[in-house]
Amino acid sequence: MNDSNGIRWGIIGCGLIAPKFHRSLLNTGEGRVVAAASKSMRRARRLGDKTGIPHLYDSYSRMLEEEDLDAVYIATTHNVHADHALLCLERGIPVLVEKPLTHHASDAERLIRTARARKVFAMEAMWTRFNPSSIRLQQVLADGVIGEVQHMKAEFCVRMPLLAPKMMPWNRMYSPRLAGGALLDLGVYLVAYARMIFGRDPETVESSITPAWTGVDKTTAARFRYPDGAVAEWRCSFREARPRDVVLTGTRGTIHVSLFTGADQFTISRDGEEDSVIHCEKSGFEHEIREVHRDLREGRTESERMPLQESLEIARTMGRVRSSA
Template identity: 60%
Template sequence: MSSSFKWGIIGCGLIAPKFFQALENTGEGHVVAAASKSMRRARRIQQKLGIECAYGSYAEMLEHEKLDAVYIANTHAEHYQSAKLCFEHNLPVLVEKAFTRNEAEAEELIDLAGMKNLMLMEAMWTRFNPATVKIRELLADGAIGEVIRLKAAFGVKMPLSMKTMPWNRMYNPYLAGGALLDLGVYPLAYARMVFGRRPERIGGSAKMAWTGVDKTSEYHLDYGGGRRADLMTSFVEQRPRDAVITGTKGIITVPHFSGADRLTLTRPGGAPEVIECGANGFEHEILEFHRCLREGLTESPGMPLSETLDVMRTADALRTLWGMKYPGE
């Protein structure tokens, strides 16, 4: 396995440059090619970032380039086909969240990667940030006892205007838009991590945009015995992205949980202890992906595919409750 990883990017939008820079920061690899459905977008990112090659077709990039891995950063509706295409070229893939449109697509990708013995990981970058790693350690050490409650919100104001439709993927059902898949997967993945299992019962409600996707949604996950997660996401309201994890012996508060660099641990009778954890960024997930490639792993123990699948299953259950289907499902 090479010591400097050659990456290709699929999808030349807003997040691709952030990945490019983070990869450079790791010192472990470079983006050598970028592919878009539009040659104009591919060229634009090529010029902006100084990428060697640009392609106006994903397939062409995969046919012509010698890559070690591919970062998939197009719409949620395209992740499944794009990852399948990479597998046909025997390439490991890092797939942006939301992993796919639904559980069935996620399951198929996981099976395919397994059959081909290829590394596959959801780009749930928050999972590898030092603050999240610290939380996992604290929970495993029983620092707050047994987790009984999680409260987390993730609201980012993203107005829907006629001017930005149909390009605006956030509200577009054909592109698997909606607050649930765009933002909700963060608290859902957090709940899966904190409780360590799937919920026993799932409840929730959503307010729909006129396009047919959720613009604000709330999720109540019941883990039995009074343990529960109350989560909320919104495109309409800006919300503090804080998470509060309550255990039988203490509380962990995480300001801005999706990109946290510190947390507060409070135990009965003690003063709140602020724990500084270090900078967050995409670098951590990239380093983990490289480590897995070097060690011949096909999935990351830090972001197991079973957890990705559980999150998609929970999202499906919520959409079923709301009667929200994507075209073609």
């Protein structure tokens, strides 16, 4: 990490999320993407044409062997996150793995064991955890502004037209082979958010799943109950567009977070008082990238805000959602 241009990144997977990561990295001013790899050189070149990434590969292993990389962003489909992260970790290369960390808790355990045994940095790219609004919200809750949180209600629903290409079985969203489905793509944000708010695993999980014709879930709804009586209710779906809102109800008031994944403000309501709007810095991938850079510079092998145990517990809760439906 002695490069005058900052931390040198590689990207594994050249799909739609890769250009967004590239732009966000440039916005930090702290690093650059020096190489990207895809199974298809055509797709790698398409990313190179969009971004100017200089070195392109159709072999993940060859990129890792030939390039001098400080970190790798794993942007492939859910089903191979663990395999591609392990390719890097076994070579001593830190990884930022797109959410979900893996599609099964057993794979998350395998990834985490390897990272810890080799003392190599690894983090799930749960970018919402690092957004300024999320950090400020946690501070407000810790200060007891709305008292004890008793209930969370949240939705993350995105409409996909019946005959749109994204509905076809070769699209990752609806592909069982690629670990598609609303739970893994959208619901993981809601499970992670509940974990952030309540700070622990639910005591009981109740869920219902509506399958798509391909076999993956197109809608999942769940209710988490906690030992102190608190409840989190959430729903994710590919069937319809709905406001991506979170409402937290406490013993002394409520908090409404609009568009929670990219929120830059939230509203506090308390009886007998005017609503208070808390404004925050803009959300984006930049914040999680800066977190990785800080951790690498300071020699940490895990993020304090998104440690690997947190990702493992989220993966385990996702498994409970599937099994209880």
